[in-house]
Amino acid sequence: MSAPLLRVEGLTVESRAGEAATRIVDGVSFALRRGEILGLVGESGSGKTMACRALMRLLPSSRLALAGGSVELAGEEIMGLPEAAFRSIRGRRIGMIFQNPASHLDPVMRIGEQIAESVRFHQGGRRRQANEKAVELLRQVGIPDPAQRAAAFPHEFSGGMRQRAMIALALASDPEILIADEPTTALDVTVQAQILRLLKEIRDSRGLSIIFITHDLGVVAQLCDSICVLYGGRVCEIGPKREVLAHPRHPYTAGLMACQPGTAGGSGRLRTIPGYPPASDALPSGCRFHPRCSHAVSPCAEVQPPLDPFAPDHLAACHNPVRQASLRTRETA
Numbered sequence: 001m002s003a004p005l006l007r008v009e010g011l012t013v014e015s016r017a018g019e020a021a022t023r024i025v026d027g028v029s030f031a032l033r034r035g036e037i038l039g040l041v042g043e044s045g046s047g048k049t050m051a052c053r054a055l056m057r058l059l060p061s062s063r064l065a066l067a068g069g070s071v072e073l074a075g076e077e078i079m080g081l082p083e084a085a086f087r088s089i090r091g092r093r094i095g096m097i098f099q100n101p102a103s104h105l106d107p108v109m110r111i112g113e114q115i116a117e118s119v120r121f122h123q124g125g126r127r128r129q130a131n132e133k134a135v136e137l138l139r140q141v142g143i144p145d146p147a148q149r150a151a152a153f154p155h156e157f158s159g160g161m162r163q164r165a166m167i168a169l170a171l172a173s174d175p176e177i178l179i180a181d182e183p184t185t186a187l188d189v190t191v192q193a194q195i196l197r198l199l200k201e202i203r204d205s206r207g208l209s210i211i212f213i214t215h216d217l218g219v220v221a222q223l224c225d226s227i228c229v230l231y232g233g234r235v236c237e238i239g240p241k242r243e244v245l246a247h248p249r250h251p252y253t254a255g256l257m258a259c260q261p262g263t264a265g266g267s268g269r270l271r272t273i274p275g276y277p278p279a280s281d282a283l284p285s286g287c288r289f290h291p292r293c294s295h296a297v298s299p300c301a302e303v304q305p306p307l308d309p310f311a312p313d314h315l316a317a318c319h320n321p322v323r324q325a326s327l328r329t330r331e332t333a
């Protein structure tokens with residue numbers, strides 16, 4: 001199998017408040033192959049955004065610091081690069097789109113101009129060629145009448161069209177990797193499905209690799225090739241999507257699935273996992289999920305479980321993993 005395009009190892013982010021420091025991202029590791037869509041999934045507060053911001057070196061506060069980890073892009077270690085060198089990676093080789101495109105588009109600049117400016121910034125060339133490329137990108141992301149719509153301002157676009165424009169802007173630098181942080185969470189279901197289809201098309205046509213952040217396991221089931229489940233800033237389960245969704249080993253993954261009406265293991269009605277995710281200043285000892293876990297056994301409160309293999313590339317960190325028999329028992333119970 002080919003070497004991964006991106007390899008993240010032991011990524012750790014500390015949040016400091018006075019003397020105390022807590023690891024809000026704690027030893028997160030995953031790999032992304034060329035053309036792969038990896039779903040980073042977990043409830044709100046599980047560290048999805050911070051893990052990706054850490055690898056882009058865009059931590060949003062001086063209280064947060066990168067406390068360890070390695071990031072390899074196409075075999076090259078990029079974590080130790082000086083900031084000036086890192087700028088040729090961030091936004092260029094790795095692009096980003098967000099939940100709220102409006103806050104990342106300039107409200108007083110025409111959409112086409114913003115994209116053309118990014119094209120020129122990354123690739124140089126003449127204004128006219130950049131304008132043509134901008135229109136072409138708008139066409140590729142499914143904006144109708146792209147030549148006319150390029151002259152519009154962001155507020156003249158609907159939410160879905162703004163997200164398409166944001167995707168076009170991210171593609172202007174022709175990145176190898178796109179990090180999409182809950183890009184469809186603010187959209188209605190129909191528009192969400194259109195954007196997911198668009199991302200798949202872009203993956204297919206450009207061979208782009210995508211890290212797709214979502215709290216919605218249903219979206220992962222539709223879109224992704226592999227899945228990385230985060231809880232309390234740690235990876236609790238990772239593997240090929242089919243394998244993980246067919247044989248979830250971590251009770252948290254199984255719990256997320258039970259909350260999904262559509263997927264295997266789903267109960268057919270909406271449920272939630274009892275309890276709440278931990279606050280960053282009150283992370284539990286041992287397995288961070290243990291206070292909410294119906295499977296918890298004696299070591300769980302004290303000993304952090306290692307990520308153990310269950311099948312090729314399928315790992316879960318649990319002292320008392322789910323077995324298929326116990327899944328069935330709970331369903332019939």
Ligand SMILES: Nc1ncnc2c1ncn2[C@@H]1O[C@H](COP(=O)(O)OP(=O)(O)O)[C@@H](O)[C@H]1O
Nearest residue numbers: 015024044045046047048049050060061279280
């Ligand atoms: N600016 C910040 N300063 C300190 N802690 C933060 C900040 N932003 C988020 N956090 C904390 O980091 C943890 C992970 O948050 P985040 O990565 O945003 O979660 P997710 O994207 O999975 O919803 C949470 O406990 C959150 O409270």
Ligand SMILES: [Mg+2]
Nearest residue numbers: 048049050181
């Ligand atoms: Mg987030």
